[in-house]
Amino acid sequence: MTARIDEQLSADLDELAGRRERSRAWLIERAIAGFVADELExxxxxxxxxxxxxxxxxxxxxxxxxxxxVRGMQAQPG
Structure with missing residues (x-):
């Protein structure tokens, strides 16, 4: 699988990978897994x-x- 991301996001990803001492691939997999889980939920x-x-x-x-x-409260308009 390949994906294109802008230069700033790529630089941010590199910085985060360095700080977390993880690979870019690991971070990307975690991010995608979290997004997919949230969307499915x-x-x-x-x-x-x-x-x-x-x-x-x-x-x-x-x-x-x-x-x-009944509870002495007023519903707030949403």
Whole structure:
């Protein structure tokens, strides 16, 4: 696999590799693995949220506001 990165990122990667006493390849693999894991987690959680909505497992705005009101709190607009 090959990839092109700009000169500044390449220099930063070299600096980090030196500081961590690791190879560029090791750092790149860790970075890609972290990115892929984060993205997959996001997509999986979105799919689960959509499935919950399809099953009717959600609260309306009014229900959430009522829940806060019972607790003496005010829901903050998002």
């Amino acid at each position: 996001l997509y999986r959680s979105l799919e689960e949220a959509e499935a919950q909505i399809d099953r009717g497992e959600y609260s309306t705005q009014e229900q959430v506001e009522a829940m806060f009101a």
